[in-house]
Amino acid sequence: xxxxxxxxxFRFPKSYSELIADWPVVVLGVCTVLIVICAxxxxxxxxxxxxxxxxxxxxxxxxxxxxxxxxxNNMVKNTGxxxxxxxxxxxxxxxxxxx
Numbered sequence: 001x002x003x004x005x006x007x008x009x010f011r012f013p014k015s016y017s018e019l020i021a022d023w024p025v026v027v028l029g030v031c032t033v034l035i036v037i038c039a040x041x042x043x044x045x046x047x048x049x050x051x052x053x054x055x056x057x058x059x060x061x062x063x064x065x066x067x068x069x070x071x072x073n074n075m076v077k078n079t080g081x082x083x084x085x086x087x088x089x090x091x092x093x094x095x096x097x098x099x
Contacts, residue, residue: 013019020027042048078084 013022075085080086
């Protein structure tokens, strides 16, 4: 009597399609476990980060866009009524000198 042996010896799949074809239940089980773990982390972790403002905490430094951003912010701060970059700065300077 012959000993029971597998029809073919175990061979690790070389491609994703072979893995799916040879081990569909294992692949489905692993995917299900990963989905459940991710869902539990999302539900059980209380302090998730807030991504409503994508630029919060981000400031490019030493780049052309960073220099432009700093220039833009300085211009916005110094533009307006009786500001350094006003439409008529001498008129406002005279008004302030009279006071």
